Amino acid sequence: MKKRLPILIVLLLLIGVPMGYWAWYMTQPGKHDSFATCLKDSGALFYGAFWCPHCQQQKAMFGKSEKLLPYVECSQPSGQGQLQVCTDAGITGYPTWVFPDGTRLDGTQSLEALSQKTSCELPA
Numbered sequence: 098m099k100k101r102l103p104i105l106i107v108l109l110l111l112i113g114v115p116m117g118y119w120a121w122y123m124t125q126p127g128k129h130d131s132f133a134t135c136l137k138d139s140g141a142l143f144y145g146a147f148w149c150p151h152c153q154q155q156k157a158m159f160g161k162s163e164k165l166l167p168y169v170e171c172s173q174p175s176g177q178g179q180l181q182v183c184t185d186a187g188i189t190g191y192p193t194w195v196f197p198d199g200t201r202l203d204g205t206q207s208l209e210a211l212s213q214k215t216s217c218e219l220p221a
Contacts, residue, residue, distance in 0.1 A: 126161075127159070127161030127163075128160055128220055129158075129159045129160060129208075130162045130165055131220065132159075132162070132208070132212070132217055132218070132219055132220060133159055133163070133165035133166050135215065136167055136215055136217055137165065137166065139196075139197065139215040139216070139217060140196065140197035141195070141197070141211070141214070142167050142194070142195045143168045143169065144183055144186065144188045144191065144192065144193045144194075144195065145168060145169070145170065145171060145191045145192045145193075146170065146171050146176075147170060147172055147176075148172060149172075149191040149192065151191060151192055151204065152191050152192045154205050155192045155205045156168075158208055169182060169183065169186075171183035171188055171191065190203055190204075192205060192206075194206055194211065194214075196215065200214075202214065
């Protein structure tokens with residue numbers, strides 16, 4: 098039993114420390130939380146599809162704050178066809194950003210372009 102104790106301690110450290118760090122990290126706010134929230138509050142909408150690499154790239158720009166984006170999924174679960182909400186909005190490509198004034202930006206947008214369009218302040 099005494100020989101197993103150091104091994105158990107090492108295993109606990111190797112597993113417990115990374116898990117503890119991960120749990121702590123996941124509770125911390127994302128760098129772009131306030132920006133993503135402002136985009137949503139501004140009335141902007143981000144239309145995309147789960148299978149779209151450009152949509153994934155756009156989401157990745159927000160890191161952990163992706164969950165706060167005003168995202169509208171357009172693809173059928175099968176990946177074939179478009180949901181009616183996107184058809185009704187006239188979405189023909191992904192990603193598409195639609196703003197309350199009716200203007201649109203197609204394709205992956207820089208955070209700066211979204212900031213200028215919505216007057217939402219980017220984090221320092």
